[in-house]
Amino acid sequence: MAQRLKGLSVAILATDNFEQAELTSPKEALEQAGATVRILSARPGQIRGMKHDEKADSFPVDQSWNDAEPGDYAGVVIPGGVFNSDVIRMEEGARRFVQAIHDQGKPVAVICHGAWLLVSAGLVDGKQLTSWPSLQDDIRNAGGNWVDEEVVLDGNLITSRKPDDLPAFNEKLIAALATVEKSDTPSAAQAT
Template identity: 60%
Template sequence: MSNSLKGKRVALLVTDGFEQAELTGPKQALEQAGATADIVSAKAGGVTGWNHTTPADTFTVDTTFDSARIEDYDAIVLPGGVVNSDTIRMDELAQKLVKDAARANKTIAVICHGAWILASTDLVKGKTMTSWPSLTDDLKNAGANWVDQEVVVDGQLISSRKPDDIPAFNKKLIEALAA
């Protein structure tokens, strides 16, 4: 276990219906690198992941959107999953956390449908990024330069397309936090 990220804290923002691998993969990589990775959600208790369209495991929520303060975190990770991403993009408290992270120039890392909240918060204009292909029009319409690549880094923004891209996504996320 490396301690390259010892002392770093990352908020993983999710609601029920997130793509489970897109939470567990980054969370495990961050923790193995020495970071604290908190699950942050709309309500206290548990939050349920999905394996594509099938409900999967429930995870303990560390803090809620209304209690989380961006000053306490070095980065935000936004896993995908259609249900989660469609819900979280409309949550004003989640939007505030993402906007606060952008204003504070903190790393914002999104996978798959997780990029929807960035389009909803007007944070993609002029950015080059990737996502699940069905978000192409949404991101382009919000002003992003969409590309089909495993992982894209544009300033503080890191984006990936799908669960298969998680190893490359994790590598870029850890590099950004270690810098």
């Protein structure tokens, strides 16, 4: 898998109180595959992760999603965490960023409660996806077909339920990103 994604940049969108494993595991897998990974949030500084219901580590934000250019990225990852997901879904800049990546046909990978952002961005109608089980009514009410599976790929949407699904989620994400043409995105050195 080494260097399979060399030359690609991937965004991770998060706010404070994201589920830490759902950011760190994909980030590590993507970097091991050669991708450049950048954490985007509402504003520069630091964001804090959670390990379930306990505060965890802080991570530097590389750029605001309001200043980032979606075309510079080969795909986007959205970790869960109840508090993170409830806040990020209300952020217009996050919704716009995810919609743009989706409209470009690039992978949009979401785990756990992160699917709330897909609902608020209007991206689940007619799609099959999974999430933390408590979101199934939200997804169905938004026109999606919720299923209880480890990882689901529908078009360019990749969804998983929980941290236990991360190995399958990461594998599916890397496989999807490997199909993105390197010429579709600027090199990591050009990404701002």
